[in-house]
Amino acid sequence: MKKSLKHESEHAQYEIGRTLFDEGKTKEALYYLEEAAKYNLWVRTKLGLFYYYQMAQKEKGMEHLQSAAKYKYPPAENAIRAIQHGQNAQITVGVMNLFYYAGNIIEESADEQFGEPNFGGLDIRAREEEQAKRHGLVMGGM
Secondary structure, three states: OHHHHHHOOHHHHHHHHHHHHHOOOHHHHHHHHHHHHOOEHHHHHHHHHHHHHHOOOHHHHHHHHHHHHOOOOHHHHHHHHHHHOOOOHHHHHHHHHHHHHHHHHHHHHHHHHHOOOOOOOOOHHHHHHHHHHHOOEOOOOO
């Protein structure tokens, strides 16, 4: 399975890691989750929460969260803030994910109904970078 890893997207790596964890293969799961986290801030944030809460490795969890937060990634920043205030950051990030996906559904529906938005002269590369930022992708890795 590891041989095909370099051909997989970070989302596929994340799903492989989750599946392995659900099967009780934690060590193998962490390999895939760590690989996926190199290129995706959302996965890095989820991995930080995983270490912090499920693995009880709070320091390592905070390292991942801070690594994502240094890119000004709101879910990671909010998770850190929640932890600092004694709140459960998993709930905070879960609510943010809910709003994110609801926003995507609304955006897709609006695009279907009204067409693609006009970015007022914004070039395609800038648009792609803005979309990547919203989706938590890291350009070029860590």
